[in-house]
Amino acid sequence: MAINKSRPKKPSKLSVYLYIPNIIVSTFGAVLDMITDRISTACLLVILSQVYRPGLTFVSLVALDIGSHWLQMYSTFLLGKASHKDVKDSTSWLFRAYYGNRMFMAYCCVACEVLYISLYLLAEKPTEHLMDVLLSLTKEISPFSILVGLSLFGWAIKQVVNVIQMKTAADICVLHDINKKESP
Amino acid sequence: MAINKSRPKKPSKLSVYLYIPNIIGYVRVLMNVYAFAICFSNKQLFCILYFISFGNKIGCFYFGFSFVCDGIDGWAARKFNQVSTFGAVLDMITDRISTACLLVILSQVYRPGLTFVSLLALDIGSHWLQMYSTFLLGKASHKDVKDSTSWLFRAYYGNRMFMAYCCVACEVLYISLYLLAEKPTEHLMDVLMSLTKEISPFSILVGLSLFGWAIKQVVNVIQMKTAADICVLHDINKKERP
Numbered sequence: 001m002a003i004n005k006s007r008p009k010k011p012s013k014l015s016v017y018l019y020i021p022n023i024i025v026s027t028f029g030a031v032l033d034m035i036t037d038r039i040s041t042a043c044l045l046v047i048l049s050q051v052y053r054p055g056l057t058f059v060s061l062v063a064l065d066i067g068s069h070w071l072q073m074y075s076t077f078l079l080g081k082a083s084h085k086d087v088k089d090s091t092s093w094l095f096r097a098y099y100g101n102r103m104f105m106a107y108c109c110v111a112c113e114v115l116y117i118s119l120y121l122l123a124e125k126p127t128e129h130l131m132d133v134l135l136s137l138t139k140e141i142s143p144f145s146i147l148v149g150l151s152l153f154g155w156a157i158k159q160v161v162n163v164i165q166m167k168t169a170a171d172i173c174v175l176h177d178i179n180k181k182e183s184p
Numbered sequence: 185m186a187i188n189k190s191r192p193k194k195p196s197k198l199s200v201y202l203y204i205p206n207i208i209g210y211v212r213v214l215m216n217v218y219a220f221a222i223c224f225s226n227k228q229l230f231c232i233l234y235f236i237s238f239g240n241k242i243g244c245f246y247f248g249f250s251f252v253c254d255g256i257d258g259w260a261a262r263k264f265n266q267v268s269t270f271g272a273v274l275d276m277i278t279d280r281i282s283t284a285c286l287l288v289i290l291s292q293v294y295r296p297g298l299t300f301v302s303l304l305a306l307d308i309g310s311h312w313l314q315m316y317s318t319f320l321l322g323k324a325s326h327k328d329v330k331d332s333t334s335w336l337f338r339a340y341y342g343n344r345m346f347m348a349y350c351c352v353a354c355e356v357l358y359i360s361l362y363l364l365a366e367k368p369t370e371h372l373m374d375v376l377m378s379l380t381k382e383i384s385p386f387s388i389l390v391g392l393s394l395f396g397w398a399i400k401q402v403v404n405v406i407q408m409k410t411a412a413d414i415c416v417l418h419d420i421n422k423k424e425r426p
Contacts, residue, residue: 070280177268
């Protein structure tokens with residue numbers, strides 16, 4: 001009896017869950033990666049919103065983070081692109097600079113997290129006023145204050161890109177419907 | 185010269201943005217922004233505005249729509265033939281962000297600080313996975329899932345009134361907890377215990393909400409597992425046919 005060895009066995013569900021490089025190789029890995037990022041950033045922002053006043057600053061940043069990533073993901077699916085990081089068709093120069101240049105994008109993303117972590121480390125009292133803390137950094141220039149300054153710049157760029165991304169993604173949703181009406 | 189009238193004109197992008205249900209969506213967003221801007225200075229008004237925005241959904245329960253629970257703007261979309269993907273996404277995002285912000289506010293007030301942080305994580309994680317798996321399956325909405333073996337799952341999604349009760353209970357609980365907080369920092373168990381000491385209509389309301397809230401969180405967890413399975417099966421089936 002010939003044993004059919006030409007067709008590889010289907011992996012079981014459990015074996016996919018236990019893939020060692022379960023980062024991008026599988027759909028579940030990619031989703032897990034994305035969700036871990038979203039939740040960890042959201043939780044860090046929540047901690048910061050507990051410490052820093054005005055209380056709505058970091059609440060707004062959570063809202064922008066969730067809103068922009070949600071819209072991006074939705075539009076990525078509609079387009080069928082491999083990743084929202086592959087968007088090449090936007091006319092905004094900042095957009096092209098951000099997504100065209102991986103190092104620049106990496107700097108902005110890292111800057112964001114560095115800024116949040118730095119603000120967390122800087123807080124000494126249970127409640128701090130954000131502007132006071134930032135201004136105290138400018139009074140004495142130290143390597144740490146330079147780091148925070150550089151992070152602030154990258155963070156600002158990333159937030160602006162988030163806003164542009166929301167508009168681009170919304171356009172994709174709208175165009176999807178328009179094109180669907182075209183071809184019934 | 186014959187004018188070709190058989191093909192309807194494509195709507196412009198701007199016209200889709202100005203669809204009536206989408207305008208309702210923008211009003212909801214503005215209402216939420218204003219509500220959270222005044223949430224510390226005027227708690228009562230914040231709760232009213234939050235519920236009007238959420239009541240957008242309660243309207244659909246009242247009118248008894250049997251399919252996707254999508255509120256007044258969804259009803260308007262069908263009535264005016266202005267259903268749009270953008271409208272659906274806007275609706276979903278407004279819900280996610282308003283719940284998230286309310287949970288952040290609650291986490292600022294209530295100790296232990298990680299309680300509401302965890303609820304936020306669960307909310308984001310479960311909805312994200314649900315949406316991803318919905319796309320992979322190509323289902324109209326994650327609320328249309330029919331193929332799960334969990335009895336709780338079937339009870340939840342099979343019975344719109346039960347699902348409505350659980351969703352509403354969640355928001356009622358969060359808003360109630362926000363109204364109950366008098367000091368800048370409150371201990372959650374103390375506040376809940378104080379409600380049991382004197383039984384009032386309000387404490388009964390909170391008790392009922394607690395039950396519905398608990399069910400919804402359990403369903404969220406089950407949903408994450410189901411959605412994760414869908415992602416994994418998607419890959420397994422893809423390997424099947426190269």
